[in-house]
Amino acid sequence: MSRERFKKQLFEQFARVGRVLANGHRLELVEFLAQGERAVEALAEVTGLSVANTSQHLQQLRRVGLVAARKDGLHVYYRLADPAVSKLLGAIQSIAERQFAEVDRIVRSYLTAKDGLEPVSRADLLERAARGDVTVLDVRPPVEYAAGHVPGALNVPVRELEAQLGKLPRKQEVVAYCRGPYCVLAFEAVAQLRALGFSARRLEDGFPEWRLAGLPVEESAAGTDPGPPAVVNTPATRAAPLTQGRRLRG
Amino acid sequence: MSRERFKKQLFEQFARVGRVLANGHRLELVEFLAQGERAVEALAEVTGLSVANTSQHLQQLRRVGLVAARKDGLHVYYRLADPAVSKLLGAIQSIAERQFAEVDRIVRSYLTAKDGLEPVSRADLLERAARGDVTVLDVRPPVEYAAGHVPGALNVPVRELEAQLGKLPRKQEVVAYCRGPYCVLAFEAVAQLRALGFSARRLEDGFPEWRLAGLPVEESAAGTDPGPPAVVNTPATRAAPLTQGRRLRG
DNA sequence: TTAATGTTCAATAATTCTATTGAATATTAG
DNA sequence: CTAATATTCAATAGAATTATTGAACATTAA
Numbered sequence: 001m002s003r004e005r006f007k008k009q010l011f012e013q014f015a016r017v018g019r020v021l022a023n024g025h026r027l028e029l030v031e032f033l034a035q036g037e038r039a040v041e042a043l044a045e046v047t048g049l050s051v052a053n054t055s056q057h058l059q060q061l062r063r064v065g066l067v068a069a070r071k072d073g074l075h076v077y078y079r080l081a082d083p084a085v086s087k088l089l090g091a092i093q094s095i096a097e098r099q100f101a102e103v104d105r106i107v108r109s110y111l112t113a114k115d116g117l118e119p120v121s122r123a124d125l126l127e128r129a130a131r132g133d134v135t136v137l138d139v140r141p142p143v144e145y146a147a148g149h150v151p152g153a154l155n156v157p158v159r160e161l162e163a164q165l166g167k168l169p170r171k172q173e174v175v176a177y178c179r180g181p182y183c184v185l186a187f188e189a190v191a192q193l194r195a196l197g198f199s200a201r202r203l204e205d206g207f208p209e210w211r212l213a214g215l216p217v218e219e220s221a222a223g224t225d226p227g228p229p230a231v232v233n234t235p236a237t238r239a240a241p242l243t244q245g246r247r248l249r250g
Numbered sequence: 251m252s253r254e255r256f257k258k259q260l261f262e263q264f265a266r267v268g269r270v271l272a273n274g275h276r277l278e279l280v281e282f283l284a285q286g287e288r289a290v291e292a293l294a295e296v297t298g299l300s301v302a303n304t305s306q307h308l309q310q311l312r313r314v315g316l317v318a319a320r321k322d323g324l325h326v327y328y329r330l331a332d333p334a335v336s337k338l339l340g341a342i343q344s345i346a347e348r349q350f351a352e353v354d355r356i357v358r359s360y361l362t363a364k365d366g367l368e369p370v371s372r373a374d375l376l377e378r379a380a381r382g383d384v385t386v387l388d389v390r391p392p393v394e395y396a397a398g399h400v401p402g403a404l405n406v407p408v409r410e411l412e413a414q415l416g417k418l419p420r421k422q423e424v425v426a427y428c429r430g431p432y433c434v435l436a437f438e439a440v441a442q443l444r445a446l447g448f449s450a451r452r453l454e455d456g457f458p459e460w461r462l463a464g465l466p467v468e469e470s471a472a473g474t475d476p477g478p479p480a481v482v483n484t485p486a487t488r489a490a491p492l493t494q495g496r497r498l499r500g
Numbered sequence: 501t502t503a504a505t506g507t508t509c510a511a512t513a514a515t516t517c518t519a520t521t522g523a524a525t526a527t528t529a530g
Numbered sequence: 531c532t533a534a535t536a537t538t539c540a541a542t543a544g545a546a547t548t549a550t551t552g553a554a555c556a557t558t559a560a
Contacts, residue, residue: 010432011274017346018277021268024261031261040537053519055538065349074527074536082348084341089264091338096267098332099315182260290507303549305508324506324557
């Protein structure tokens with residue numbers, strides 16, 4: 001094999017990974033999977049894609065080793081193949097962020113209020129939580145909360161926020177978080193709370209980054225919905241063949 | 251703006267970066283640019299693309315902020331916009347590597363000899379170089395050598411290796427390196443040297459990774475070819491508009 | 501000014517990717 | 531066994547990406 005051909009083949013392999021990162025829906029799937037494993041239908045709902053289409057995107061992700069899958073009964077649960085995938089997504093986001101005024105513009109145009117939205121750093125939150133002078137608010141759905149959350153965090157999904165205001169002390173600052181720097185749930189919660197007179201800010205990034213940073217994580221059953229088995233991101237079971245001996249139809 | 255629309259737009263922005271990483275030639279360009287800046291024609295030669303095509307690929311890389319460009323006289327010099335881009339490429343390569351038996355197969359099928367090709371770690375090389383019991387061999391072209399190399403390394407391009415064997419002491423092990431883990435020059439040099447009876451191994455990864463690791467770098471004029479100005483990877487000058495006031499033709 | 505050079509632009513055909521549709525497959529429950 | 535469910539497969543039309551071509555542009559030198 002000539003050196004030129006060798007190089008072409010090699011970079012073609014690398015590009016296969018790149019191609020899979022070239023679609024917004026797939027990146028969204030990766031972001032969502034960063035929290036733990038999910039079945040196809042749930043992923044379809046989050047992204048707004050059809051189930052069939054979601055399945056195809058997931059298989060592309062799986063083919064290049066970005067996600068892994070595990071079959072349990074009727075469901076196939078997907079998860080990130082490696083925490084490094086989360087970092088890869090972060091790198092892409094940060095490059096996009098740095099480059100595109102547009103990313104900033106989109107974020108800002110969604111957030112009507114501009115001031116006071118500086119996020120709280122993980123270190124600050126950890127310290128203030130230890131002193132007990134802050135209310136930590138997890139605005140993700142109970143399923144995700146159950147799979148792991150910041151110790152001591154209250155779980156109030158955004159939809160129920162207004163109904164459950166009573167849970168929140170008014171004297172302390174509220175720090176809200178959700179899935180990651182671009183998960184809009186926390187933005188929304190902060191906006192709502194501030195509109196209601198609370199002092200509220202976002203945590204920098206979100207829960208996956210908290211976990212990645214090696215900070216303490218609490219796991220517990222959620223009150224309402226047990227959700228899928230709370231096996232979170234264990235890269236132990238490698239992608240076994242999902243279809244046994246199925247072949248093209250003659 | 252609804253939350254769904256907001257998310258779609260955001261991930262579409264991220265996917266713009268992903269799309270640019272979806273092509274083998276562009277990844278190859280990034281790998282080559284990891285060593286320092288290069289003019290378009292040189293990049294076209296390395297990748298085997300036409301100049302026009304290379305230019306278009308480079309502009310795609312530039313549009314999403316992966317590379318930056320600087321115009322000097324007739325030439326436009328491209329460079330990585332940020333060392334983080336090098337890491338991003340590395341992440342993609344490592345995922346591809348982990349997933350594809352094929353990547354391994356390609357590499358191995360190019361290397362006829364399998365044994366003794368375990369690379370030398372950077373730490374080992376640094377230590378042994380200090381003791382002087384190893385010959386460090388930089389097999390990249392003189393231009394690249396001049397822009398920065400491992401201290402004390404001899405620069406003998408692969409093509410001239412056989413002619414310049416006299417420079418190499420036979421009693422010491424030779425450690426060869428080039429651009430990165432997938433640069434084939436070092437593989438070739440090692441294969442040649444071993445065939446000639448030398449004890450030879452590769453350095454793990456290559457020079458860009460050496461530099462990224464913060465290890466000492468020596469810069470010097472190359473013997474033969476001064477090459478382009480040896481400004482290496484300074485993210486200081488941001489991409490100024492390259493075309494001044496040029497418009498579509500009526 | 502003109503000529504030469506390095507780079508970029510614009511249009512095009514060939515290839516590749518995407519979402520949709522409806523059918524096929526595996527698993528569980530009855 | 532049959533029915534119901536979750537997922538995957540396969541075919542297809544519409545959209546996007548790629549390499550090629552030749553021309554246009556910007557810079558330097560004469």
